[in-house]
Amino acid sequence: MISADVSRAEGFTPPGPGDFDLQPLFGGTYAFAKPGLQLILAAVLVFGFFALTSRRAVMVPGRAQFAGEQAYGFVRNSLARDIIGSHDFMKFVPYLVSLFFFVLINNLFGLIPFFQFPTFSKAGFAYGLAALTWVLYNGVGIWKHGLIKYLKLQSIPGGVSGPILLLIVPLEFISNLIVRPITLALRLFANMFAGHLLLILFTLGGEYLLLESEQLLYKPVGVIALLLAIAISFLELLIQFLQAYVFTLLTAMYVQGALAEEH
């Protein structure tokens, strides 16, 4: 209730989606803003990290090589191998490893000073990334089964027969081929967007209550809000990691589903 009273009484403007429209760094029609820069930087960082740590790979790994192998092994073992299965997971490990660390670094930009903007809180970038995954798992399925059989596998679950198919087939088709990439993109986008909005709200609100509010009683509330903002930052750190994990996990699951003989 306090925040509602404040916004009514003293003209505090709460942050909204408009705060995510950044000023372009340069360029007119095809303006280039901070998120674009972060995307490129993240790609360079991921490539640089793995290139540096694996360039002089030796039998007994040094400190850098060990870090690189741990990072690679985490995605390779806990995501790719456990989900896609030991038969043909190796083909997808490069994509999954780069995807995981690319998303992770882009999410971490939300907390790193001077960036402080999670790239995927702009929906367009998340759509692009999900489209890549969509092309991958459909491509893999069509390459393995052929178009007709793949569509059949994706839209008819095993063990279903009779008139219920009339209901199941369109549902499965829409769910597996159309809704999947959309929810994949929106999940990443919405989590980053909502988390960042929450952080803005607590920091701006706390600053307002502490420094600009006329009421003396509101000042301790401002301190609490700022402390909570720090706590939420740690929660965000967890969510940023989790979302990168979930994005990669779902990509691996979709690939596995496209490869499977039985639905």
Place this chain on the structure above:
Amino acid sequence: MEGSLNMVGYGLAAIGPGVGIGLIFAAYINGVARQPEAQGRLQSIAILGFALAEALAIIGIALAFVL
């Protein structure tokens, strides 16, 4: 008081996925407590269930801003 009624609606809509995600992780914790060695298998299932339940909340937040 100002603001959008959409956000109240989204708050109500988020109850469902919230309960669902809670149930999923409750079952996951139970499962791991009973059989710790099954954690690896249960984890990916739990996160898949979490992602599916969360999809409802995500559709909700998208619609809350779009409508």
